[in-house]
Amino acid sequence: MTSLNLSAEEYALEDVTEDNKVNALDAARVLTASANIGSGQDSGLTDAQFLRADYNQDGNVNASDASGILVFSAEQGAGLTENSDSPVEETQQDDDDFWVK
Numbered sequence: 001m002t003s004l005n006l007s008a009e010e011y012a013l014e015d016v017t018e019d020n021k022v023n024a025l026d027a028a029r030v031l032t033a034s035a036n037i038g039s040g041q042d043s044g045l046t047d048a049q050f051l052r053a054d055y056n057q058d059g060n061v062n063a064s065d066a067s068g069i070l071v072f073s074a075e076q077g078a079g080l081t082e083n084s085d086s087p088v089e090e091t092q093q094d095d096d097d098f099w100v101k
């Protein structure tokens with residue numbers, strides 16, 4: 001493994017877009033980078049982003065990493081991971097409580 005001097009560790013390892021959220025956008029970013037690399041272009045990622053994009057840490061950024069991040073984000077959205085601070089919450093429970101009582 002290359003040991004780059006990471007200066008952006010405040011972001012989650014999977015947060016390729018560096019917006020403090022791991023979601024389908026990150027997977028899409030990885031796919032875009034993968035397509036760029038596959039066509040001989042620049043990945044469009046910074047070194048730090050590239051490391052995050054390499055989800056399975058095999059040194060390459062490709063569709064496998066995109067699917068890995070997509071699964072990760074789905075699990076996080078479903079509350080299967082510890083740090084799920086998803087703002088999506090049911091807000092209509094109060095009415096139900098009223099009628100149950």
Ligand SMILES: [Ca+2]
Binds near residue numbers: 015018022
């Ligand atoms: Ca993100």
Ligand SMILES: [Ca+2]
Binds near residue numbers: 054059061062065
């Ligand atoms: Ca990879």
